[in-house]
Amino acid sequence: MSLDVTARLRARDLDVTVSVADGQTLALTGPNGAGKSSLLAVVAGLLVPDTGRAVLDGRVLFDLDAAGRGPWVPAHDRGVVLLAQDPLLFPHLSVLENVAFGPRSRGAGRRRARAAAVQWLEAVGAAPLAHRRPAALSGGQAQRVAVARALAADPRLLLLDEPFASLDSTAAPALRELLRRVLAGRMAVVVTHDPADVEALADAEVRLEHGRVAGAS
Ligand SMILES: Nc1ncnc2c1ncn2[C@@H]1O[C@H](COP(=O)(O)OP(=O)(O)OP(=O)(O)O)[C@@H](O)[C@H]1O
Numbered sequence: 266m267s268l269d270v271t272a273r274l275r276a277r278d279l280d281v282t283v284s285v286a287d288g289q290t291l292a293l294t295g296p297n298g299a300g301k302s303s304l305l306a307v308v309a310g311l312l313v314p315d316t317g318r319a320v321l322d323g324r325v326l327f328d329l330d331a332a333g334r335g336p337w338v339p340a341h342d343r344g345v346v347l348l349a350q351d352p353l354l355f356p357h358l359s360v361l362e363n364v365a366f367g368p369r370s371r372g373a374g375r376r377r378a379r380a381a382a383v384q385w386l387e388a389v390g391a392a393p394l395a396h397r398r399p400a401a402l403s404g405g406q407a408q409r410v411a412v413a414r415a416l417a418a419d420p421r422l423l424l425l426d427e428p429f430a431s432l433d434s435t436a437a438p439a440l441r442e443l444l445r446r447v448l449a450g451r452m453a454v455v456v457t458h459d460p461a462d463v464e465a466l467a468d469a470e471v472r473l474e475h476g477r478v479a480g481a482s
Contacts, residue, residue: 272317279476292467299473310340344421352411354399367418385413405436
C-alpha cells in the first residue's frame with residue numbers, strides 16, 4: 266500500500282518520480298515555481314501530464330504513454346482529497362453540511378453523513394461552529410472545517426498545499442498540532458516552506474527544484 270508517481274509535463278517543466286509509503290506523510294519542499302503544486306494537481310487528477318504513471322494502493326490512477334494515451338481515472342474517483350491553501354468551503358452550505366458533503370456523495374444516508382460530520386467537527390475542535398455559514402468563520406476556523414471535510418471523505422491519500430499559508434503565526438501552531446494528530450498513520454503529502462511543518466508532520470521529505478527531485482531524506 267503506497268503511492269508511486271512518475272510524471273512529465275513540458276508546459277510546467279516537470280519531470281519527477283516520487284513515492285509515499287503506506288501510512289506516511291511526505292513533505293514536499295522547494296522554492297517558488299519548483300513544481301510542488303503542479304505535482305499535487307497531477308496526483309489529484311486536476312492536471313494531465315504529457316506522460317507518466319501513478320499507482321495508489323495497487324490501483325492505477327493514470328498510465329499515459331509517450332503519446333499521452335492510456336488509462337486515466339477522473340479526480341472524483343481517485344480516493345484522493347486535495348486541501349488547498351484557501352479552504353474553498355461551499356458558501357451556501359452550513360459548516361455541518363460542508364463536512365457531510367463527502368460522506369453523502371460516497372453514498373451515505375443523510376443521518377449517517379451528519380453523524381460522521383459531527384464526529385469530525387469534534388475531532389478538529391470545530392463542533393460549536395456546525396451551524397454557521399463559511400462567511401462567518403475566521404481563516405483559522407475555516408481551515409479546521411476544511412480539514413474535517415477532507416477527512417470525512419475518508420480519502421486513501423490526503424494532499425495538503427501549504428495548509429498554514431493564509432494563517433497568522435498565532436493560528437498556525439494549533440492547526441499544525443491538529444494535523445499532526447489526524448495525519449498519524451495516514452498517507453499524505455504536504456507542501457510546505459516551513460521547516461517546523463517538516464519536523465512536526467513528515468516521515469520523509471522530497472525537495473523539488475526546477476521541476477526535478479533535488480533531494481530526498
Ligand atoms: N496555471 C498555470 N499555467 C501555466 N503554468 C503554470 C501554472 N501554474 C504554475 N505554472 C508554472 O509551472 C511551474 C511550477 O509551478 P508550481 O506552482 O507547481 O510551483 P510551486 O513549487 O508550487 O511554487 P510555489 O511555492 O510558488 O507555490 C512554474 O514554472 C510555474 O510558472
